[in-house]
Amino acid sequence: MSDLDRTDRAILAEIQRDGRISNARLAERVGLSETPCARRLKRLEADGYIEGYRAVLSRTALGLGVVAFCLVRFSLHDRSLANRFERDVQGLPRIVACHNVSGTADYLLQIVSRDLDDYGVFMRDVVRALPGVTSVESILSLNEVKRYVGLPLP
Structure with missing residues (x-):
């Protein structure tokens, strides 16, 4: 975690909140242009900080009370x-x-x-x-x- 800077942490925080966020919106939220943002996101994935993306399902809607x-x-x-x-x-x-x-x-x-x-x-x-x-x-x-x-x- 020590090799992560403030921008990397901001990217990780944003994608934890919304895994479907577009690169354009993510770049805007973390204060980068789109290309460097996409590059950082790919590096975070390659370095293992991001294990995957998934949807959060509703237990109630699925009948799992x-x-x-x-x-x-x-x-x-x-x-x-x-x-x-x-x-x-x-x-x-x-x-x-x-x-x-x-x-x-x-x-x-x-x-x-x-x-x-x-x-x-x-x-x-x-x-x-x-x-x-x-x-x-x-x-x-x-x-x-x-x-x-x-x-x-x-």
């Missing part, structure tokens, strides 16, 4: 078992995030479902059947207070 966090515990800590678990989780679209964590759990999953019944079936038939899982604890989100809007840029 439940967001749950699930603490997953293993009784046996075996690398091959953990690898299988992680590989299987990658193939489950309802699990929108998975973190290997420290503390009393081994993994923290973020899961979306249509409703509580749908979530219960998914937990019983899918999550509890994943390799290595010996216990799970669900934490239901009652209200999303702050949504992920991007990474902080100093």
Whole structure:
């Protein structure tokens, strides 16, 4: 991050707010002409500061009314078992995030479902059947207070 100047940071901030911003509008917002702005954006992409672009979808419009966090515990800590678990989780679209964590759990999953019944079936038939899982604890989100809007840029 130390090789980023103020203009690079401004570009990153703007595209986090609007990934579909035109180069002309981006250049205007960061105080550059279009060619140098496009060049900087390509460099930021090539240097790995920008991993990709995506749309933010509405859970409500898609009928996904439940967001749950699930603490997953293993009784046996075996690398091959953990690898299988992680590989299987990658193939489950309802699990929108998975973190290997420290503390009393081994993994923290973020899961979306249509409703509580749908979530219960998914937990019983899918999550509890994943390799290595010996216990799970669900934490239901009652209200999303702050949504992920991007990474902080100093």
